[in-house]
Amino acid sequence: AFARSNDNRKMLCFDNYNLYAVLNKLGRGPGEYIYLSDFSYDAKEDLIYVGNDSLICIYDAKTMGFIRKQFVSYDIQNLLNVGDKMLYYGLDIDESRKQQTLENYNPTASVVLTDRGEWDIKNNSTVLNQHSYYHRSIFGFPQLFYVNPQNMSFCLPGYVNRIVTFNNDSTTDVYRFMLASNDNQVLEK
Numbered sequence: 001a002f003a004r005s006n007d008n009r010k011m012l013c014f015d016n017y018n019l020y021a022v023l024n025k026l027g028r029g030p031g032e033y034i035y036l037s038d039f040s041y042d043a044k045e046d047l048i049y050v051g052n053d054s055l056i057c058i059y060d061a062k063t064m065g066f067i068r069k070q071f072v073s074y075d076i077q078n079l080l081n082v083g084d085k086m087l088y089y090g091l092d093i094d095e096s097r098k099q100q101t102l103e104n105y106n107p108t109a110s111v112v113l114t115d116r117g118e119w120d121i122k123n124n125s126t127v128l129n130q131h132s133y134y135h136r137s138i139f140g141f142p143q144l145f146y147v148n149p150q151n152m153s154f155c156l157p158g159y160v161n162r163i164v165t166f167n168n169d170s171t172t173d174v175y176r177f178m179l180a181s182n183d184n185q186v187l188e189k
Contacts, residue, residue, distance in 0.1 A: 002048070008036050011048070013061070023048065023064045025057070031066030033057045042081040042116070049086075051076040054093060074121040077109070078144040081116065082152065088112050089142050092122040099133070107133045111142050111154075113168065128171050129156065129164075
C-alpha cells in the first residue's frame with residue numbers, strides 16, 4: 001500500500017502494515033518531483049509514477065531509487081497505471097497553454113487511455129471522456145485514483161454522479177445517481 005504523508009512531501013510504502021520505505025524526493029533537482037499530488041503504482045514492473053504537470057518521475061517501488069523522467073504532451077491532473085496502459089485526466093498541452101494565456105478561454109479536459117510509455121498523448125491515445133472547464137466546475141470531474149481491476153471502472157462525481165466501466169475505446173455507464181438537494185437545513189445528530 002502507498003500513501004502520502006500529511007504534508008504531501010513524502011510517499012509512505014507499506015507491506016503487510018509495516019512501513020518498508022519512504023519516497024522523499026521533493027525538490028527541483030535530478031531525480032526529484034516538484035510536488036506530490038498524484039501517483040500510480042505499476043504492479044507488473046514494480047514502479048511508481050509521480051505526475052507533475054507534463055512530467056512523470058519514475059521510481060523503483062522496492063528501493064525508491066530514481067529511474068527516469070518522462071515528459072508527455074499533456075498537463076496531467078490524475079494518472080493511473082492500468083496493465084500496460086496509462087489512464088490520464090487533464091488537458092493536452094495546447095489547451096493548457098490557451099487556458100493560461102487567453103482571457104475567458106474555456107478549455108476542454110479529457111480522460112484518455114494510452115500505452116504506458118507513450119509521450120505524445122494528444123496524437124496517440126483514446127479519449128474516453130471529455131468536457132469543458134465550465135462543465136467541470138459545475139458537475140465535477142473524473143476521479144482516477146482507483147480503478148477496479150476486475151471491471152476497469154472509474155467515477156465521474158458531480159451533480160449527476162456516474163460510475164463507468166471502460167475498455168480500449170469507450171466507457172459504459174454502470175451506475176448513475178443524483179444527490180438530494182441541499183436546502184440549507186441544519187440536521188440534528
